[in-house]
Amino acid sequence: MRALFLGIALFFSVDAYACPMADAAAYQAAKQEVSASDGAKLAFKVDGMSCGDCSTKVTTALKGIDGVKAAAVDYQTGETVVSIDASKTSADALVKAIADLGYTAQKTAAKG
Numbered sequence: 181m182r183a184l185f186l187g188i189a190l191f192f193s194v195d196a197y198a199c200p201m202a203d204a205a206a207y208q209a210a211k212q213e214v215s216a217s218d219g220a221k222l223a224f225k226v227d228g229m230s231c232g233d234c235s236t237k238v239t240t241a242l243k244g245i246d247g248v249k250a251a252a253v254d255y256q257t258g259e260t261v262v263s264i265d266a267s268k269t270s271a272d273a274l275v276k277a278i279a280d281l282g283y284t285a286q287k288t289a290a291k292g
């Protein structure tokens with residue numbers, strides 16, 4: 181009985197974790213944070229991401245860079261937006277940090 185309960189709990193937690201709709205909503209919320217941030221806005225297209233773990237890895241790496249104020253990464257489209265203090269970091273540094281994780285990043289035109 182307990183095993184069954186755990187099985188069901190695990191099924192639902194894995195399902196919620198992998199839900200593309202929830203991931204898309206989280207990206208939209210993170211994107212708002214980037215828009216609201218006072219830094220210079222950069223946009224990238226990141227290739228090679230396949231799940232929420234990938235976007236978390238990229239987001240964490242970007243936010244760990246000195247000068248990055250906010251970052252939002254959507255693994256489903258590869259769309260990545262970042263707000264930076266341009267006196268501390270650059271688009272090239274962010275592209276390199278993403279490449280170090282094994283993904284390919286290309287700078288695109290920032291909107292807004």
Ligand SMILES: [Cu+2]
Nearest residue numbers: 230231233234
């Ligand atoms: Cu992944």
